[in-house]
Amino acid sequence: MTAESASGSAPTTPGAGGSTRTSSDARLDAVPPELLILTGALSVQFGAGLATTLLRDYGPLPVVSMRIVFGAILLLAFQPVKLRGASREALATCVVLGLILAAMNSLFYVALTRIPLGVAVTIEFWGPLTVAVLGSRRLLDLVWVALAAAGIYTLAGGRFVADDAVGLMAVFGAGACWALYIVTGRRMAPYWPDGRGLTLAMVVASVVVLPVSFGLSNFGPLAAAPLAIAGGVVVALFSSAIPYTAEIAALRRLPAATFGVLMSLEPAIAATVGFVLLHQTLDALDLVAIVFVGLASVGASLSARRQTVAAGELEAA
Numbered sequence: 001m002t003a004e005s006a007s008g009s010a011p012t013t014p015g016a017g018g019s020t021r022t023s024s025d026a027r028l029d030a031v032p033p034e035l036l037i038l039t040g041a042l043s044v045q046f047g048a049g050l051a052t053t054l055l056r057d058y059g060p061l062p063v064v065s066m067r068i069v070f071g072a073i074l075l076l077a078f079q080p081v082k083l084r085g086a087s088r089e090a091l092a093t094c095v096v097l098g099l100i101l102a103a104m105n106s107l108f109y110v111a112l113t114r115i116p117l118g119v120a121v122t123i124e125f126w127g128p129l130t131v132a133v134l135g136s137r138r139l140l141d142l143v144w145v146a147l148a149a150a151g152i153y154t155l156a157g158g159r160f161v162a163d164d165a166v167g168l169m170a171v172f173g174a175g176a177c178w179a180l181y182i183v184t185g186r187r188m189a190p191y192w193p194d195g196r197g198l199t200l201a202m203v204v205a206s207v208v209v210l211p212v213s214f215g216l217s218n219f220g221p222l223a224a225a226p227l228a229i230a231g232g233v234v235v236a237l238f239s240s241a242i243p244y245t246a247e248i249a250a251l252r253r254l255p256a257a258t259f260g261v262l263m264s265l266e267p268a269i270a271a272t273v274g275f276v277l278l279h280q281t282l283d284a285l286d287l288v289a290i291v292f293v294g295l296a297s298v299g300a301s302l303s304a305r306r307q308t309v310a311a312g313e314l315e316a317a
Contacts, residue, residue: 028195033250034262034297040243040250041265045273047239048121052112054231058222060109061213066222066232068105068209071240072202074233079199079245090191097184097197098204101244104177106209107170114167121267122152123171127179132260132300141261144299148264151292154285155267182251182259189252198248202240261300268293 028036047067054063083091111120129152132145188197213219222228251259268290 040246070236093188097201111171114164127175128260148296154289
């Protein structure tokens with residue numbers, strides 16, 4: 001990658017995956033990466049709300065299967081995979097990302113059946129925060145990380161415990177997968193400038209999740225509920241297809257560390273959506289925490305834009 005493309009300019013040549021840019025990719029690259037992350041976060045929280053209802057009735061593995069499989073089908077419809085000319089390295093990153101997506105979604109949905117959504121999202125955020133800390137290059141970056149961490153901790157009420165040890169271990173595992181998703185997605189993005197590598201990763205995740213789900217779960221009640229299946233399609237759209245596409249597009253133009261801090265918007269958005277849509281009361285301390293997270297995200301974004309990025313630096317993030 002040249003210094004120009006590393007700093008955010010769209011590549012003009014085919015990627016190592018043999019893919020070329022399309023007009024839709026150019027439109028995504030015209031959108032500020034921070035707005036892409038915000039769009040993805042809003043989409044994920046809407047999908048999580050619906051998924052929580054389905055989880056109560058049908059269990060985590062059937063719901064996660066719908067999310068991943070329907071998400072893969074949606075991506076295949078709009079971004080079909082083109083393997084011709086793809087390098088071994090490009091394909092390998094897709095396979096690894098697919099395995100990470102399968103594990104991350106499965107563990108998180110298992111956690112949601114045992115831990116409240118807000119607490120689960122907050123605990124899971126240890127992954128992106130770790131990426132941000134390990135990837136920081138200046139003292140100011142650590143200030144944004146600390147500010148985000150303070151806001152996230154406050155939103156959780158200082159309660160980093162769970163009544164169920166299985167749920168706690170699952171959500172910590174999901175956080176580790178979230179960190180790996182950021183790093184692997186950043187490495188995959190340059191190979192697939194048209195975003196089709198994500199489609200292949202979702203297909204891989206589907207191949208992994210379906211046999212496990214069928215072996216460990218009962219799909220009978222879900223198969224007899226057309227409305228639930230329709231809800232699964234909506235969950236797939238808002239929890240997988242839209243946010244993953246937006247995030248991978250943002251990762252083409254942001255260092256992994258900065259991306260990790262910006263993802264701190266997720267718990268704050270969850271609290272805000274809960275207040276607006278579910279009429280959940282927020283006290284003054286919650287509002288202060290949301291402000292902290294917002295300031296950290298803005299600060300990380302401005303810091304990244306002012307920082308000179310050398311050729312090859314983002315690949316090593």
